[in-house]
Amino acid sequence: MKSLSKTWSILKDVYEKEATKVTTSHQSSRSKLYTPISLKMAQFWKPGTAKPRLLDDEEGGVLFYSASPASSSTYGHVSLEKERQRLPVFKYRMSILYLVETHSTTIIVGETGSGKTTQIPQYLKEAGWADGGRIIACTQPRRLAVQSVAARVAEEMGVNLGEEVGYTIRFEDVTNPDLTRIKFLTDGVLLREMMDDPLLSKYSVIMVDEAHERSLSTDILLGLLKKIQRRRPELRLIIASATIEAKSMAAFFQTRKRRPQLEGEDHGLKTEPAILSVEGRGFNVQIFYAEEPVSDYLRATVSTVMSIHNKEPMGDILVFLTGQDDIDTAVQLITEESQNSGKSSLGMIVLPLYSGLTRADQDLVFSPSPRGKRKVVISTNIAETSLTLEGIVYVIDSGFSKQRFYNPITDIENLVVAPISKASARQRAGRAGRVRPGKCYRLYTEDYFVNEMSLEGIPEMQRSNLVSSVIQLKALGIDNILGFDWPSSPSPEAMVRALEVLYSLGILDDDAKLTSPVGFQVAELPLDPMISKMIIVSDELGCSEEIITVSAILSIQSIWISVKGQRELDEAKLRFAASEGDHVTFLNVYRGFLQSNKSSKWCHKNFINYHAMKKVMEVREQLRRVAQRLGLALKSCENDMQVLRRAVTAGFFANACRLEPYSHNGTYKTLRSSQEVYIHPSSVLFRVNPKWVVYHSLVSTDPTTNESYTPLGSEPNTGHLV
Structure with missing residues (x-):
């Protein structure tokens, strides 16, 4: 706290000295794609103090600059601090702080490995957004990602996990209400917090990370945050993703209508969302395709792993399969193949990665490979975006993932091994270029990728049972479910089925409102x-x-x-x-x-x-x-x-x-x-x-x-x- 004013003074001086002349690009009248703009002078200010006047920049935008602000290790971890500064997101630190200060919603498209997940919450805290007992929240769609990211940020800040940095997942709360200022949590947990605090009043900034995965909880959360901003214009939202369609997300948040007294301009805010693109720290990745369609992707996976291990230079291998059964089978087959090949199996460490693993098994995956060893991580799509595995040089993409598809007519939930989208394929390939030029082996043909693979995956909202979602919205006072502003509208059949089940359980009454006390008890x-x-x-x-x-x-x-x-x-x-x-x-x-x-x-x-x-x-x-x-x-x-x-x-x-x-x-x-x-x-x-x-x-x-x-x-x- 005692160095905060000095920090802001440094930020202001650096900003004024290093602002560069760049160009601006505009999209439609409803949404502007913000790229670097020319500013004569801009000032930063501590949140909560009087806002200085902007000169010739009342339309505002994103500032890119070449120099990095002066930084020193304030946490006692010099190597970690230097590593933070090498991340691609570091040179956009000032731009991100400027956008968050001047826009109610900021959309950050950052490639995997750019450091957005671990660094942005720290930048916000350093800039004062956690002062006065306020909390900076960062949501993730998966529990494993919440735990690993929180542990990493706590390590970088030199604090104990559960104190200044903490996390909350279902049935596990590792936070301290008096100390925690950066909080990582799943989308679903933040939704449940709205039950007690509908306006999320303790949060100053909420960062929704990995929004492109379009999980059920993420879509509901985005719709509710849009409503909350109408009541709390001072709340800042950051929507972060690696592959999200930024223009459509910006259009979603720009459609809100406010009462005149709540207009963002009255608070010094620009209501149109800002979009910032951050490049990743990637190397070139060579893509190899199968010459013919693969009939057994498990066998093809095993043979590809062995071929890489026998012929390619050292470097870890990441394999994408569909689920725990496939992963366990592949681990067994690779181990047996390695032992039978005549080569020593000691040179290869085969590790599974899926959400059901214990914390000890997870730590093995994230640990550096021993000298002279090659780590082979066989994972579900959890390693696609949510987690970063250092040392990966080779990626094997089976082209499939396991997804749930719910049929509201038959009330059957199919656990289907389905083809991935092009967006997922690119994400998987990008994992190979983190530490040096890498290679990605796709177990499908190039013709299939170009002509048949879909651009984006189907949002979970449109393929899920909505019973739990409906009761959550009802408990939050959203009675007009059909009129709720969804990023992607669910099917009417699924909605009717959910209402029917809740009514039969006595949770909803004849007017489709929560019954008392049963309905409210169930919602709790x-x-x-x-x-x-x-x-x-x-x-x-x-x-x-x-x-x-x-x-x-x-x-x-x-x-x-x-x-x-x-x-x-x-x-x-x-x-x-x-x-x-x-x-x-x-x-x-x-x-x-x-x-x-x-x-x-x-x-x-x-x-x-x-x-x-x-x-x-x-x-x-x-x-x-x-x-x-x-x-x-x-x-x-x-x-x-x-x-x-x-x-x-x-x-x-x-x-x-x-x-x-x-x-x-x-x-x-x-x-x-x-x-x-x-x-x-x-x-x-x-x-x-x-x-x-x-x-x-x-x-x-x-x-x-x-x-x-x-x-x-x-x-x-x-x-x-x-």
Whole structure:
């Protein structure tokens, strides 16, 4: 604080000395693409103080300049400070601060590796945007990115993670309300914060990073932030991305209409969004295509990795595959191939990367390769933009990613291996040019890339179940859902389906408004509305302790360890299997974990993920606190599984199925749409074939045959169903 005025004086002097003459380019009257403009003089000022007058620049824009401001290491990490200054975004530091000060919305298109994610929040803090107890927020679409970026920024600033720099993801808050000034969080967490603070009043700047991924939460957040700016014109927004269509995003934020007293000019702001392009720190990347279409991209991936390892100079390899199953298979195949090739496998370290990894496994991926070793990282599209892996020289692009597509008519969510877009392909290729000239091997033909691959991916908003999104908007007072300003409008069928489900659960009334108290209670719980309703009903039935445990386990990706021998895992599950179904089986696992004194050896023996169970305990405690805040009594039904089944059914009655008469292959039909479904082999009810089943989710695992499965089954209280 004591050096802040001096900092601003330095910024002002440097700005006046180093302003360069450049040109301006204008787009349509609705949106201006800001490129460098000529300024005689411009002044910076500390936020909250009187704004100095701009000379000959009332139309304002972006300033580019060649020299970098004087900088010294104020954090005691000279090497880190020098590394920060080498990032491409550093020479735009003054321009970014100028734009944020003069425009309510700034769109920054920065190539991967430019440093925008880690550096911009620090620039804002150094410029005073976190003074007076205010917070600078930076959102990410993925939890892993939130954790890794926050850790990096804390390291650069020389502070402990969780103090001045912190992060928040669902069920994990590593911040200090009194100390945290830079906060990284997922889009979904920021949406939930609006429940308590609709105007996000504690934030001075909100940076929405990786906006081009167009996740469901990102699109909702952008629409809500646009509304918030009408009430809080002093709030600054930064929309950052590597490949976003800047002009369309600028047009989206420029369409807002303000009351005269809230006009941005009254606050010294320009209401039209500014656009700044920041080049990356990239080297040339050679692109290689397959001569013929690849029939088995897994085998092609393995052979390409081995070819690079045997023929190319040292440098790490990044492989893009679709999901955990493919990644685990590829790791196994590459390891076996390396051992069988006659060459020492010690020269290659093969590591997986996906969202379900433990923090220890994540750290292995980000660690530098040992001398004389080549690291092979096999990843989902999480490494496309959200994370930066140093040392990558070679990229292998399978051309596919795994995406969810929801059909509101059949209520089936398909987990589809789908072709990526050209934007994603370019992002993947760019990963190879971070440290030196690199090479990208695309496992598809050049003709396919040029003539058939789509330009952009489909926004998640247009391919998702909207039940959770609708209740979030309702809880925030957005009653006219259909009139909400979406960046990309969802399908009417998905919207109708969401309203129908919420109405059937008693969460919405006849006027499509939240019911009291159930609707508001469900909105407070950070869970799927069906699970939330299950918890609320458990209070009446006297089994809330057990239902909260089950809900916590359902919030974790999986409590089981993936093993090569499925038979061993099946035998382990049988030790805990309950005739009532998977939900009660989960309860048995949790009880066994407690009885073992939370032993990691016990978990290993029973093929249970120890870290997942520790996370279950953390989530369970948070859910208990939320339940107590809502006034729910925490009671245990002991061993009365009848009431537990009734509670599960109360939340998931819409997911009821009945066994087809005279069925020999376990065919069920859903009550809602008469869709034929089958119990997933991973369920304890597989081959048991009870007459009635309620399922947790419906996923099509074989699109060619249109067969669907119920991954989590529970035999309900049939009397309650009637």
